Amino acid sequence: MSFFNKISRGGLILAALGIFLLVMSVQDTLTSFREARSFEDVMVGDADIAVGDHVEGQVPMLLDSFAIEQTWTENRSNNSVTPKKTSRHFYVMPCGDRLAGLSVGSKSASAADDLVDQTYGYFNGGAEPTAELVLDCRVAEMGEELAEMFRNELRDYYDFTDQDIEDMGTLLLVEPRSFVAVRSFCGAGAAFTLLGLALLALRWRKVSAAERARQEEF
Numbered sequence: 001m002s003f004f005n006k007i008s009r010g011g012l013i014l015a016a017l018g019i020f021l022l023v024m025s026v027q028d029t030l031t032s033f034r035e036a037r038s039f040e041d042v043m044v045g046d047a048d049i050a051v052g053d054h055v056e057g058q059v060p061m062l063l064d065s066f067a068i069e070q071t072w073t074e075n076r077s078n079n080s081v082t083p084k085k086t087s088r089h090f091y092v093m094p095c096g097d098r099l100a101g102l103s104v105g106s107k108s109a110s111a112a113d114d115l116v117d118q119t120y121g122y123f124n125g126g127a128e129p130t131a132e133l134v135l136d137c138r139v140a141e142m143g144e145e146l147a148e149m150f151r152n153e154l155r156d157y158y159d160f161t162d163q164d165i166e167d168m169g170t171l172l173l174v175e176p177r178s179f180v181a182v183r184s185f186c187g188a189g190a191a192f193t194l195l196g197l198a199l200l201a202l203r204w205r206k207v208s209a210a211e212r213a214r215q216e217e218f
Contacts, residue, residue, distance in 0.1 A: 008203035015196025021189030027052070029186040031138045032179035039135070045096030053139040055174055061119040061129055062102065062112060063092035066153035067146060090146065090173075091116065092153060098168045099158070101142055101150055103175035108133060135176050142171040 031054050038057040041047035049055060069088040089109045093102040104112045111133045118129035142150060150171055154160035 006204045006207045008199045011196045011199025011203060013196070014192045015200065018189045018192030018194070018196055021185050022193065025182050025185040025189060028138055028177055028179065028182040031177070032182060036136075042096070043094045048096065049100070049139050049172060049174070051139055051141050051170065051172065054137070055139060056136040057134065059093075059102070059112075059115060059133040059135060061094060061122070062115045062133070063094065063099075063119065064116060064153065064157060065089055065091050065113070066101070067149045090150075092150075092158075093174060095172070099154065100139075100172040100174055101146065102137075103173060104133070104135075105176060108135070108176075135174075136179060137174045138177045140173050140175060142173040146173065147171045 031052055034052070034054040036054040036056040037047040037049060039055060039059045040057065042049055042055055043060060067090040069090070071087060087106055089104045089106070089112060091102045091104060091112060093100050102112075111131050114131035115129055115133050118126070118131055122128055151165055154165055155162075
């Protein structure tokens with residue numbers, strides 16, 4: 001009997017789907033269980049952060065926006081593209097003796113912009129920032145395209161030299177994550193994988209047993 005006849009297609013699909021969900025969610029799930037550092041501790045330098053860390057709470061201050069992420073609509077009639085919507089805004093965030101990037105969704109961008117204005121007002125002798133920007137985030141390595149925009153921002157507006165930027169090491173991006181959803185995906189991935197493997201094993205055993213029975217008849 002063919003090898004492929006022993007394979008449960010449903011089991012294979014479930015296992016593949018489960019593995020995909022695990023690959024997509026397991027790292028963030030591990031991050032979600034790490035002890036969270038507060039934004040305040042991170043910004044004043046009382047807590048260091050690295051890739052894979054968990055940061056949450058009220059963002060106490062924020063510097064300039066240095067990039068936005070947009071989706072685009074293609075108009076094939078005149079071969080042009082136009083911005084459809086802005087999905088994320090990226091800000092410079094104080095991080096002890098270094099700077100990091102902070103990603104903010106479009107729904108929180110207004111609060112983030114208010115916080116930027118209030119931060120510079122505070123630096124100029126005004127009241128402490130009061131804009132509410134509460135986030136639950138993971139720390140990731142900044143992608144190269146975004147990192148280049150971040151480096152340009154540091155050079156042009158903060159007078160960082162290339163050596164200053166090099167001394168900062170890995171450029172970090174603090175980005176919001178729905179850790180409840182991430183854990184759900186991870187749990188579903190584990191369940192699908194186990195169920196798929198079980199179906200594969202049952203199908204293999206059932207077909208193999210039937211094959212042996214036929215052989216014994218002869």
